[in-house]
Amino acid sequence: MQSFSELEKWVDEVKNLCQPDSIHFVTGDKAEEKSFFEELVRDQKAIQLNPLLRPNSYAFFSDPSDVARVEKRTFIASNKKEDAGPTNNWIEPQKLKKIMTKLYKGSMKGRTMYVIPYVMGPIDAPISKIGIEITDSLYVVVNMIKMTRTGTQVLDKIKNETPFYIGLHSIGAPKKNGVIDSMWPCAKMQKKYIAHFPDEKLIWSYGSGYGGNALLGKKCLALRIASKIAYDEGWMAEHMLILKLTNPDLESKYILGAFPSACGKTNLSMLIPTIPGWKVETIGDDIAWIWMKEDGKLYAINPEKGFFGVAKGTSYRSNPNAMKAIEKNTIFTNVALTDDLDVWWEGIDKEKPKHLKDWQLHNYDISCTYPAAHPNSRFTVEATESPVLANEWEDPNGVLISAILIGGRRPSTIPLVHEALSWKHGVFMGSMMGSEITAATISDQIGMVRRDPFAMLPFIGYHVGDYLQHWIDMGQKANQEFLPKIYYVNWFRKNDDGQFMWPGFGENSRVLKWIFERVDQKASAKLTPIGYVPDRDSIDLSNLDVSEKDIEALTEIDVNLWFDEVKSIRAYYKTIGNKCPIDLVNELNQLEFRLKNY
Ligand code: GDP
Ligand code: PGA
Numbered sequence: 135m136q137s138f139s140e141l142e143k144w145v146d147e148v149k150n151l152c153q154p155d156s157i158h159f160v161t162g163d164k165a166e167e168k169s170f171f172e173e174l175v176r177d178q179k180a181i182q183l184n185p186l187l188r189p190n191s192y193a194f195f196s197d198p199s200d201v202a203r204v205e206k207r208t209f210i211a212s213n214k215k216e217d218a219g220p221t222n223n224w225i226e227p228q229k230l231k232k233i234m235t236k237l238y239k240g241s242m243k244g245r246t247m248y249v250i251p252y253v254m255g256p257i258d259a260p261i262s263k264i265g266i267e268i269t270d271s272l273y274v275v276v277n278m279i280k281m282t283r284t285g286t287q288v289l290d291k292i293k294n295e296t297p298f299y300i301g302l303h304s305i306g307a308p309k310k311n312g313v314i315d316s317m318w319p320c321a322k323m324q325k326k327y328i329a330h331f332p333d334e335k336l337i338w339s340y341g342s343g344y345g346g347n348a349l350l351g352k353k354c355l356a357l358r359i360a361s362k363i364a365y366d367e368g369w370m371a372e373h374m375l376i377l378k379l380t381n382p383d384l385e386s387k388y389i390l391g392a393f394p395s396a397c398g399k400t401n402l403s404m405l406i407p408t409i410p411g412w413k414v415e416t417i418g419d420d421i422a423w424i425w426m427k428e429d430g431k432l433y434a435i436n437p438e439k440g441f442f443g444v445a446k447g448t449s450y451r452s453n454p455n456a457m458k459a460i461e462k463n464t465i466f467t468n469v470a471l472t473d474d475l476d477v478w479w480e481g482i483d484k485e486k487p488k489h490l491k492d493w494q495l496h497n498y499d500i501s502c503t504y505p506a507a508h509p510n511s512r513f514t515v516e517a518t519e520s521p522v523l524a525n526e527w528e529d530p531n532g533v534l535i536s537a538i539l540i541g542g543r544r545p546s547t548i549p550l551v552h553e554a555l556s557w558k559h560g561v562f563m564g565s566m567m568g569s570e571i572t573a574a575t576i577s578d579q580i581g582m583v584r585r586d587p588f589a590m591l592p593f594i595g596y597h598v599g600d601y602l603q604h605w606i607d608m609g610q611k612a613n614q615e616f617l618p619k620i621y622y623v624n625w626f627r628k629n630d631d632g633q634f635m636w637p638g639f640g641e642n643s644r645v646l647k648w649i650f651e652r653v654d655q656k657a658s659a660k661l662t663p664i665g666y667v668p669d670r671d672s673i674d675l676s677n678l679d680v681s682e683k684d685i686e687a688l689t690e691i692d693v694n695l696w697f698d699e700v701k702s703i704r705a706y707y708k709t710i711g712n713k714c715p716i717d718l719v720n721e722l723n724q725l726e727f728r729l730k731n732y
């Protein structure tokens with residue numbers, strides 16, 4: 135859409151369709167946010183945490199059906215089925231609109247309809263995108279206020295004819311007269327639809343109130359729709375953290391990392407190095423928009439304004455910076471509650487109290503054997519609460535990219551770190567990336583390894599073959615001298631007892647240091663069939679508590695396992711069909727050839 139009058143017309147249409155009791159345009163100011171939280175507590179949709187322990191913070195508890203993204207109910211409704219590719223669910227767009235229009239009819243009865251003007255990216259960055267989300271969920275509103283730049287200044291942009299993208303969201307639970315609302319109203323699973331119409335750049339979401347399904351700026355606009363816009367316009371929208379790494383000589387580099395949901399992006403983006411003199415600062419923890427400037431170099435911005443992080447496992451030991459960021463002004467979802475109204479989850483520093491309320495607000499004591507917090511429990515907090523936010527985190531010019539990491543949860547085969555032989559080989563590594571499915575999506579296959587190219591499997595808004603070709607093309611267009619190097623990392627190797635062999639978290643700084651020095655051509659490496667791996671004395675392992683045997687295993691290349699891998703990648707490429715880039719098939723053949731000669 136292009137103009138304010140179009141926006142007014144759309145708001146009117148939605149009002150007539152969804153029949154809310156009232157309409158509220160979100161201004162984004164502090165007083166308004168405060169009154170939203172007061173209303174949420176008054177309506178028993180949220181619990182205010184103990185202000186002495188956790189000032190200005192609130193906890194929400196979802197319906198058990200609504201705890202994560204729902205890939206089965208997520209659709210890329212492109213005009214042609216072929217354009218959605220083999221990795222997306224597709225329904226003919228007119229048919230889907232008919233189904234959803236029926237659902238939207240009267241779906242906001244008894245509720246307020248909020249119109250949220252927001253911008254993904256710093257408001258004046260050339261690459262930023264404006265969105266309007268209509269929603270009937272105040273939970274969504276308060277989360278969008280923390281996660282995106284929201285408010286009246288965005289409407290002024292629209293009045294000056296900046297184009298914008300619209301998204302309609304309803305929890306799909308009209309209020310019935312005389313019936314008391316539940317704490318988290320939403321629709322049944324089979325009525326949830328997270329729909330994208332990439333040809334129109336339109337988003338319709340129905341039936342779920344959960345973050346990735348309902349905060350439309352994040353996964354729906356900044357990844358699925360933006361990936362398609364980026365493909366058409368020649369840039370990239372990626373599921374990546376952005377960090378700034380500074381060495382003891384105070385030289386800095388910017389590094390991106392693509393890991394699937396719940397595989398360590400937020401942690402890596404704010405880690406505290408265990409090696410002296412090194413520093414990590416955060417630019418972004420989930421999404422990077424990447425583009426090439428006239429100098430042929432690649433730059434990135436973080437389109438978001440906050441963190442929607444996994445709570446479970448977060449502690450002052452594993453991620454002190456995240457713990458400091460969530461000491462106040464934070465929204466928690468599906469965590470457990472202590473008797474003095476603070477938050478608790480498995481893996482937090484504090485020992486499990488004798489009594490808790492679990493994430494369903496049921497009484498929970500030592501006799502309970504299930505987890506008290508949901509494995510996908512989350513915190514929402516503004517980036518500015520972080521003690522390690524880089525100064526340039528909202529520089530509209532973006533940051534120059536030196537290296538791109540890819541990775542995921544692979545209990546075997548993939549070593550701790552290996553460097554791609556070339557950009558194309560790096561794209562090959564990204565294409566075959568696999569990871570165990572985590573609780574960040576609702577699935578009956580949690581723990582099983584699946585291919586998740588560049589951690590974008592649930593987020594590519596078009597054909598995966600075109601997506602991979604686009605990666606190759608971007609590298610070809612760039613200035614070859616300044617192409618970022620690509621690294622495959624794996625913090626999740628397990629030993630025979632099922633224990634992680636690598637301590638991870640702050641210790642990952644040892645790998646970051648090696649990468650920094652590789653980029654500067656200062657660290658040595660060993661050439662193997664799969665790429666460059668660190669030489670034993672080129673990676674800093676001083677004062678590290680890992681056995682010799684485990685170090686050996688973490689860096690070894692098991693040729694037989696890699697032959698299995700080659701076979702499985704070949705089968706995977708078949709599923710991509712004839713759009714699978716020929717360059718990647720060549721890379722696979724070359725890998726097989728190198729393995730045979732190893
Ligand atoms: P994100 O969803 O990709 O941002 O992942 P998070 O950084 O939120 O981490 C998800 C889960 O993985 C949390 O439970 C973390 O504690 C855990 N995790 C993160 N980094 C590491 C690591 O280096 N090693 C291990 N073993 N676990 C990690
Ligand atoms: P995550 O973000 O990648 O930090 O888990 C949420 C998601 O991808 O659902």
Ligand code: MN
Pocket residue numbers: 373394395420
């Ligand atoms: Mn994510």
Ligand code: MN
Pocket residue numbers: 396399400401419420442443444
């Ligand atoms: Mn995260």
